[in-house]
Amino acid sequence: xxxxxxxxxxxxxxxxxxxxxxxxxxxxxxxxxxxxxxxxxxxxxxxxxxxxxxxxxxxxxxxxxxxxxxxxxxxxxxxxxxxxxxxxxxxxxxxxxxxxxxxxxxxxxxxxxxxxxxxxxxxxxxxxxxxxxxxxxxxxxxxxxxxxxxxxxxxxxxxxxxxxxxxxxxxxxxxxxxxxxxxxxxxxxxxxxxxxxxxxxxxxxxxxxxxxxxxxxxxxxxxxxxxxxxxxxxxxxxxxxxxxxxxxxxxxxxxxxxxxxxxxxxxxxxxxxxxxxxxxxxxxxxxxxxxxxxxxxxxxxxxxxxxxxxxxxxxxxxxxxxxxxxxxxxxxxxxxxxxxxxxxxxxxxxxxxxxxxxxxxxxxxxxxxxxxxxxxxxxxxxxxx
Amino acid sequence: xxxxxxxxxxxxxxxxxxxxxxxxxxxxxxxxxxxxxxxxxxxxxxxxxxxxxxxxxxxxxxxxxxxxxxxxxxxxxxxxxxxxxxxxxxxxxxxxxxxxxxxxxxxxxxxxxxxxxxxxxxxxxxxxxxxxxxxxxxxxxxxxxxxxxxxxxxxxxxxxxxxxxxxxxxxxxxxxxxxxxxxxxxxxxxxxxxxxxxxxxxxxxxxxxxxxxxxxxxxxxxxxxxxxxxxxxxxxxxxxxxxxxxxxxxxxxxxxxxxxxxxxxxxxxxxxxxxxxxxxxxxxxxxxxxxxxxxxxxxxxxxxxxxxxxxxxxxxxxxx
Numbered sequence: 001x002x003x004x005x006x007x008x009x010x011x012x013x014x015x016x017x018x019x020x021x022x023x024x025x026x027x028x029x030x031x032x033x034x035x036x037x038x039x040x041x042x043x044x045x046x047x048x049x050x051x052x053x054x055x056x057x058x059x060x061x062x063x064x065x066x067x068x069x070x071x072x073x074x075x076x077x078x079x080x081x082x083x084x085x086x087x088x089x090x091x092x093x094x095x096x097x098x099x100x101x102x103x104x105x106x107x108x109x110x111x112x113x114x115x116x117x118x119x120x121x122x123x124x125x126x127x128x129x130x131x132x133x134x135x136x137x138x139x140x141x142x143x144x145x146x147x148x149x150x151x152x153x154x155x156x157x158x159x160x161x162x163x164x165x166x167x168x169x170x171x172x173x174x175x176x177x178x179x180x181x182x183x184x185x186x187x188x189x190x191x192x193x194x195x196x197x198x199x200x201x202x203x204x205x206x207x208x209x210x211x212x213x214x215x216x217x218x219x220x221x222x223x224x225x226x227x228x229x230x231x232x233x234x235x236x237x238x239x240x241x242x243x244x245x246x247x248x249x250x251x252x253x254x255x256x257x258x259x260x261x262x263x264x265x266x267x268x269x270x271x272x273x274x275x276x277x278x279x280x281x282x283x284x285x286x287x288x289x290x291x292x293x294x295x296x297x298x299x300x301x302x303x304x305x306x307x308x309x310x311x312x313x314x315x316x317x318x319x320x321x322x323x324x325x326x327x328x329x330x331x332x333x334x335x336x337x338x339x340x341x342x343x344x345x346x347x348x349x350x351x352x353x354x355x356x357x358x359x360x361x362x363x364x365x366x367x368x369x370x371x372x373x374x375x376x377x378x379x380x381x382x383x384x385x
Numbered sequence: 386x387x388x389x390x391x392x393x394x395x396x397x398x399x400x401x402x403x404x405x406x407x408x409x410x411x412x413x414x415x416x417x418x419x420x421x422x423x424x425x426x427x428x429x430x431x432x433x434x435x436x437x438x439x440x441x442x443x444x445x446x447x448x449x450x451x452x453x454x455x456x457x458x459x460x461x462x463x464x465x466x467x468x469x470x471x472x473x474x475x476x477x478x479x480x481x482x483x484x485x486x487x488x489x490x491x492x493x494x495x496x497x498x499x500x501x502x503x504x505x506x507x508x509x510x511x512x513x514x515x516x517x518x519x520x521x522x523x524x525x526x527x528x529x530x531x532x533x534x535x536x537x538x539x540x541x542x543x544x545x546x547x548x549x550x551x552x553x554x555x556x557x558x559x560x561x562x563x564x565x566x567x568x569x570x571x572x573x574x575x576x577x578x579x580x581x582x583x584x585x586x587x588x589x590x591x592x593x594x595x596x597x598x599x600x601x602x603x604x605x606x607x608x609x610x611x612x613x614x615x616x617x618x619x620x621x622x623x624x625x626x627x628x629x630x631x632x633x634x635x636x637x638x639x640x641x642x643x644x645x646x647x648x649x650x651x652x653x654x655x656x657x658x659x660x661x662x663x664x665x666x667x668x669x670x671x672x673x674x675x676x677x678x679x680x681x682x683x684x685x686x687x688x689x690x691x692x693x694x695x696x697x698x699x700x701x702x703x704x705x
Contacts, residue, residue: 062569191657221426222596226640226651248569255642255651278644292574294599295644298622301420301604304581305574312539312572 007237009258010053012088013209014074014242015108019047019083021066021073025317041316043069045266046083048353051210054236056243058253058274061263062289064313067246070263071212074111074244075126076119085111089125090209096121124154127203131215133195137187143198144183147171150205170201173238174231193224200231204239211235214246229256250293254278262286265316265324268353272360282362284308284331322347323365331366341371349374386457388590389415389438389477389558394451394461396430396437403662407433407446409614412688415558420584420591422605422622424598424637428658430614431594432482435562438592439479440468455557474501478556480548482563487547488535494521494546495531501553520549524579541572548579552587560592565600577603598641602626610634613658613669616688620695630697633670668700676701 022040044066051057059067072078074085086108089097094107100118102109111122130136137146147167150156157163168179174197176182187195196216203211213232217225233256235241247253253260257274262283270283281287288309294300311328314320326332326346336342345351345365353363354370365371396408408430415421425431436442438453440460452459460472481487489497498520499513508516518528524545535543544564551559561580565573581604584591593604601608601622608625610618610633618631629635639652656673659665665672671681680686680700688698 062571193657222598222640223426223637223654224657226642226653227655229651230653249642251642251644254644255648275648289570290644292570293644294574294577294597294603296598296602296626296638296641298602298626300602301581301606301622304578305603307571307574307578309571312541313569 006258007054009055010240012050012052014051014088015086016050016070016074017048017084017086019044019070019073019085020081021069021078022081023078039317040081042266042319043078043316044073045319047263047266047268049261049268049271051242051244053209053242054240055259056233056236056245056257058245058247058257058260059263060247060250060253060260060289062248062313064265064316065263066266066316067263068214071128071214071244071246074210074212075123075128076111076116080112083112087111087122087126087210089122090207093121093125124206125208126210126212127206127208129196129199129203129211129213129216132219133192133199134187134219136199137195139187141187142183143171143185143187143190146187146198147202147205150202154206156206166205167201170205171198173204173235174198174201175227176201191224192220193228196220196228197231200228200235204235204241207239208241210242210244212244212246215248216245217252218247218249225252232256250278250290251295262289265313265319267324267363268361269325269364270360270362271353272357276360282356282360282367283325283364284329284366285325288330320347322349323351323363331364335366341365345371345374349378387414388417388419388456390452390454390457391415391438392452392454394434394437394453395449396433396442396446397449398433398446400445405446405661406614406664407661408437409661409664410451411611411614411616412451413609413616413619415590415592417557418584418588418590420593420604420606422593422595422601422608423611424595424601424608425611426596426658428661429611430661431596431611432562434611435479435560435592435594438558438560439473439477440465441473441479470505474556475505475554476556477558477560478551478554480544480551480559480561480564482566488543490535492534493531494533494535494538498531498546498550498553501550505554516553517549520552521546523552523583524549525575539572540568541575544568544572544576545579548576548583552583552589555587556589558590558592560594562594563596564593566595566597573600580604598638610637613664614661615669615698616696617670617699618695618697619688624692624695628695630691630695630702631670631699632674632676632701636675668698 021044022042025039047070061067073080088107102118144167148163151163157166171179176197217228245257254274260274260277261268261271264285270286281290291308308330309328320327323346332346351363351365351370352373353361354373356362356367356369392412394411398405398407423431437448448461453461455476460468495517498517502508502513521528521530526545565576595601605622608622609616612633618634636654654673659669667682667684668686671677686698686700686703688696689703691697691702
């Protein structure tokens with residue numbers, strides 16, 4: 001059976017290139033006097049991907065892998081160290097940006113070079129849904145105030161009646177009906193699932209083209225999770241909106257996403273069609289991650305889980321040289337004796353993320369095509385020297 | 386006689402806004418060496434049940450009725466000092482939810498592990514440290530951890546320390562309340578492997594409390610499904626997953642996305658769990674139940690043995 005929710009994807013709307021977010025570590029006076037170098041937490045360390053219209057793109061990984069920071073960087077909520085993100089806003093927004101003197105190329109604007117004031121119109125286009133529906137809504141705002149705030153900030157709807165109309169429509173889209181019953185309530189009068197739907201309504205009310213959903217269902221009970229996922233899935237066809245869906249739950253990712261990118265220590269290690277990646281992982285880390293997930297099956301208690309990974313996640317300040325996964329990699333450990341080349345590559349050269357099968361991108365020296373790229377890169381470098 | 390017999394236990398919280406019936410008439414039995422999983426969603430009373438088994442219900446809650454018998458002795462009727470001396474940690478111990486907060490930040494790991502040993506046994510400090518070292522090794526950590534403080538450890542290491550503490554006095558029953566929530570999947574798998582190993586080697590009984598249907602099957606021979614303060618279904622793990630009876634259990638299983646197989650449209654349960662201050666008069670699941678019919682709203686369904694060892698509380702299966 002094909003995916004119940006697969007839809008036709010549109011043109012590309014976001015292209016992220018080599019995004020890096022490094023957080024400087026505070027140096028105290030002795031560090032400065034001793035001229036110790038400035039250290040950074042490499043939260044996001046060179047991430048590239050693109051997203052098409054109506055696509056649901058998943059960033060998955062363990063805590064601390066940089067998935068949330070990637071999402072925040074696109075909204076410019078954290079300072080970006082380097083990298084570019086080209087985003088294609090809707091026509092109306094592009095006109096506003098044009099009037100502000102923002103350069104665009106084929107309808108794409110680069111997000112990180114804009115001034116704060118120039119980024120403002122784009123905040124309507126790129127929205128965020130947070131994990132915690134208990135913390136993300138102002139407890140003193142009624143539901144209608146929460147939603148009207150967005151309209152006032154972006155100057156949508158000129159009269160109160162008009163705005164109420166828009167609010168009612170948004171609430172209907174997230175199935176918070178009957179609208180009249182909810183519109184005057186405060187967040188504490190709603191359940192977790194209902195609150196999360198208010199948060200979704202707030203994200204869609206300005207008619208965005210990209211929504212960054214950061215673990216939107218992880219704090220919800222299983223029985224209502226599916227309902228929220230369905231609301232999100234329906235939105236993309238209703239509103240032509242794309243999603244960056246950030247989650248640690250691969251089963252949820254498989255259910256909802258078109259493509260997934262697996263992150264480890266600030267980098268994407270594998271990227272491809274969601275179902276293919278989970279059915280047949282190509283990177284040793286993805287493999288280990290999938291092997292660790294308990295799928296509900298009573299037979300599981302009779303056997304020990306074979307963990308294809310060793311050690312713990314290293315500190316993001318001192319990222320291991322070469323492939324950042326190699327100190328934990330079972331494949332490397334098992335094959336370095338027989339495959340001498342691995343010893344030359346894994347601890348020294350960082351593998352590039354490259355296509356090894358149609359639509360499947362991996363960054364691992366296990367694949368000959370990646371070794372080729374590395375070798376040709378090295379030889380040109382030698383020639384230059 | 387079973388090792389642990391819980392009979393019609395009721396734990397209520399006397400809040401200013403009314404009496405919250407968090408656990409309302411729960412009964413089950415646990416044999417020696419058996420693993421029982423208790424699953425349910427947030428607020429169904431599964432953690433309160435765990436606290437009750439240790440007689441550690443925080444105020445304003447208290448056990449208002451029922452019996453908890455360990456080897457036939459009712460601990461609900463015991464005095465607090467007797468429970469503290471004879472039962473808690475010695476017979477029944479707990480791996481707490483959120484290992485991050487279960488450890489005291491100003492004591493070293495070693496000091497915290499030997500505390501129950503010094504209080505409950507005649508060991509000298511030296512002997513206790515020796516035992517602590519054994520325990521730490523049993524949970525797969527290096528003995529040098531004993532001199533460290535909790536903040537120096539990772540989440541997985543802390544969870545292992547908490548497990549070591551729970552095992553210190555070789556209890557017959559260990560209750561694990563969400564032992565892997567907030568841990569990454571790889572660490573979670575390591576901890577579950579460890580618990581499997583300890584269960585096999587030490588032959589202890591484990592009660593695993595979790596909201597995660599995947600985690601519960603990793604360890605449990607029997608599963609109890611809780612909803613709104615009651616057990617609605619009880620049976621072997623195989624029976625519960627392959628032949629669920631209660632509409633709630635069925636819906637819960639179908640609401641979980643899987644990693645393998647076809648992608649089915651997930652189902653969800655409309656509505657929210659009832660307010661436990663004033664639960665509905667009949668079956669507590671009735672307002673959300675797709676198979677609700679005439680008796681459901683009027684009378685609470687009794688729990689019946691539908692097939693051998695498989696219990697369910699639902700009017701669909703009981704004759705009136």
